[in-house]
Amino acid sequence: MANIQVYHFIGSPPSQAVIMTAKTLGVPLELKRLDFMKKEHLQPEFTKINPDQTVPTMIDEDFILWESRTIMRYLVGKFGGEDNSLYPRDLQKRAEVDRLLDYDLGVFYKTLIEGVWLPFKDRTPKTKEQEEKVTKVLSRFDTLLKDKKFLTGDNLTIADFSMVVGFIVELVYEGDKSKFPNAMAWYKRMQEETCFKETYDTIKDFVEMMKKQHAEMP
Numbered sequence: 537m538a539n540i541q542v543y544h545f546i547g548s549p550p551s552q553a554v555i556m557t558a559k560t561l562g563v564p565l566e567l568k569r570l571d572f573m574k575k576e577h578l579q580p581e582f583t584k585i586n587p588d589q590t591v592p593t594m595i596d597e598d599f600i601l602w603e604s605r606t607i608m609r610y611l612v613g614k615f616g617g618e619d620n621s622l623y624p625r626d627l628q629k630r631a632e633v634d635r636l637l638d639y640d641l642g643v644f645y646k647t648l649i650e651g652v653w654l655p656f657k658d659r660t661p662k663t664k665e666q667e668e669k670v671t672k673v674l675s676r677f678d679t680l681l682k683d684k685k686f687l688t689g690d691n692l693t694i695a696d697f698s699m700v701v702g703f704i705v706e707l708v709y710e711g712d713k714s715k716f717p718n719a720m721a722w723y724k725r726m727q728e729e730t731c732f733k734e735t736y737d738t739i740k741d742f743v744e745m746m747k748k749q750h751a752e753m754p
């Protein structure tokens with residue numbers, strides 16, 4: 537088995553999506569943890585590896601790759617066998633996963649991070665516009681999951697991994713979650729998946745640690 541290294545940060549959702557993919561594929565990762573508090577990702581050693589200074593960053597032998605969704609596709613392509621329901625070969629099924637991943641990158645993840653996570657982390661008030669955007673995105677997501685077990689149907693795909701690590705901001709969401717019953721039911725199902733269990737606990741601990749820090753702040 538190839539030695540795949542992944543630079544990550546403990547509270548980084550996209551890093552967790554890559555870790556979940558590797559776990560599901562049974563690919564052991566050599567995890568290289570960066571301490572963002574110490575700004576290790578901005579140091580010259582890491583900048584040489586990834587000039588964008590972001591995690592996750594993967595190294596497979598001498599091949600370096602970043603952007604979580606691309607890393608997930610690469611891992612399934614390399615270790616997923618002939619065909620793998622995580623990222624199917626069938627053109628149209630694959631296109632559905634790609635559409636969700638693109639939507640996640642451009643809209644879903646971005647909206648939740650900007651409208652829920654950052655106001656919590658930075659203790660800044662949310663704007664009305666941000667709140668409306670978040671509600672719209674969550675309502676749309678809820679509709680997407682109506683009568684579905686996972687995002688594209690009965691099988692887990694890397695789109696579920698990518699979107700659940702963004703959806704985890706529900707831990708600090710102050711709105712009414714009962715308005716999104718399909719999304720919450722999917723989220724609960726995801727928590728029953730072994731690959732997400734550890735991720736959920738890791739991020740939950742991280743959030744608890746931040747809440748404690750906030751409580752101790754003046």
Ligand SMILES: N[C@@H](CCC(=O)N[C@@H](CS)C(=O)NCC(=O)O)C(=O)O
Pocket residue numbers: 545547548549550551577589590591592602603604605
């Ligand atoms: N689109 C990228 C986002 C990567 C990203 O921004 N990661 C954050 C951590 S969650 C990061 O490295 N931030 C660098 C910084 O804050 O300086 C992906 O999905 O991999």
